[in-house]
Amino acid sequence: MELFSNLALGFATAASPANLLFCLIGVLLGTLIGVLPGIGATATIAMLLPITFQLEPVSSLIMLAGIYYGAQYGGSTTAILINMPGESSSAVTAIDGYQMARKGRAGAALAIAALGSFFAGTVSTFLVAVFAPPLTEIALQFGAAEYFSLMIVGLVSSVALAHGSIVKALAMVALGLLLGLVGTDIYSGTPRFTLGIREYADGLNFVALAVGVFGIAEILRNLENERTREVLMAKVTDLMPTRDDFKRMFAPVVRGTIIGSALGILPGGGAILAAFASYTVEKRVSDRPEEFGHGAIAGVAGPESANNAGAQTSFIPLLTLGIPANPVMALMIGAMIIQGIVPGPNVATEQPALFWGIIASMWIGNLMLVVLNLPLIGLWVKLLKIPYYVLFPIIMAFCSIGVYSVNSNVYDLYAVAFFGLVGYLLLKLRCEPAPLLLGFVLGPLLEENLRRAMILSRGDPTTFVTRPISAILLLIAALVLVVVFLPSVKAKRQEVFVEED
């Protein structure tokens, strides 16, 4: 059994003392920022990215992955206790989780969220292990035309899953792609869009863009109207759910895991959408729909499982194709490139220890989260009492250090301020930043593959539709675009996102 020997290799890598330690640091940090509203996983990973350069590639990726799914766990704690999502993907959990907490069942709600997440994490880690290798096989046969078409699918789906106006999301992709092209053209050496600033000849710094658009813009938004947070309770008791709770959470957890795993693979904020889809499904299939909004167990168990499953399976396109499914995965690509690993199907064959080590570490990390988080809840609750005005100077300082340490270029710091302003402007104009970041990462790759494909076909653009895999991918992209523009889907889509706000 190849799968088992691969998994054995993975666990051997992930269970080395150093990697266990970095996994632990990752999940603890992730939980911490997940608990604190106002700092997202994207901004944190962007800030910590430079610090991980000193580590081994495996350790750094394990730690960054830990931050990502740790944040999903932490976010639910905040959602349940103060009715405010620590992470956007736990926004749904706040609806019923907070109601459970008000009825004195905060402990049970937290435990249900944690256990549901753990189950989902286990199943979806297994799914990643099963599906990643065959996908890699397919991806290895991809040529330039197929890669181009695949990236088009990725960009189009990120548009479809973004909030708000589709036209705006498309514009964000175009803008992101253009920003990604800033720097020296690889074929001719011509500087492009650098405005004559030599320091931008290597392109805009990816970390600076991510920190600005996701970190600083978010701080500015939080400063618009400062509110005091009220923590519901200082003590959380009765962690153990009752036998009846277990019975009622089982089916929602399973359904949530399936929905989350499927949606996580799609590009563009899979975990958030997964949580919403799961909540809607649970409400529909429940025999007690009147309970929803008043502390339904299914309303916590389903979405929590779904968002964690979605967080895990979004690693599939990253590990097999080197295509990011969401902004965090885009940062992971950045981390891999900095470590000298070319993301894509070759990772599995050339670096099996890295590939399987990351997969195995996800399960270990999930286990750590369940074991650690329930007893540590008291500590997290205390952290919630830290006022926001203390937090953001800390974030600003770490942002500055992090961005500067990437390559000691002070122009990167000016870029941070600039993109902070841009990000805030986009927020105000109701434009989604996720497609922009995705476009930014894919911009150079997209252009390179387009040019290569055109050279290979001797300038014949039909190469994209005469090669079967490429044609199928483009057809999918076209279908997705047509579907999101259909009037009925458009209305439904608005409904889903309105519920979210």
Place this chain on the structure above:
Amino acid sequence: MKSLSFDTTNALCGGILTAVGLFFTWQAFNLELGTAFRMGPGYFPLMLAVILTLLGIVILVQSARVQGEPMGPIALRGMAFILPAPIFFGLTVRGLGFVPSLFFTALIACFASGRMKPLMAVALSLALTAFSVAVFSYGLGLPFQRFGPWVQF
């Protein structure tokens, strides 16, 4: 006649995106375009810039049809203090060195909130600087000069 109503947010958004698109188009025209067979450095950017301009115009046109929600408050004080913080760090980190530069960066950022008391701001910045020096400079060994040429005697 119906009065013409605008969604200001979208009108602004469309306008800005159109302008940015036109700027990139203009810049791309200065680059060598090449042919579809052998694309020059300007070919793909020009395509994207034109698409961006067109999308901007679409948003602008659509904004005349629907009434949207207002933009909400703008964090002016936040912008006035948060955005200069990394710029200050960039300007001084080589001259002043890591320690003083970071202290003042944190201090500037502190004043973005109306709730922060001056004494608290200084205390927080000091603690933050001490922590960062311990972790980043000594712990992780990042190659920063702790005190730069401007403050050495």
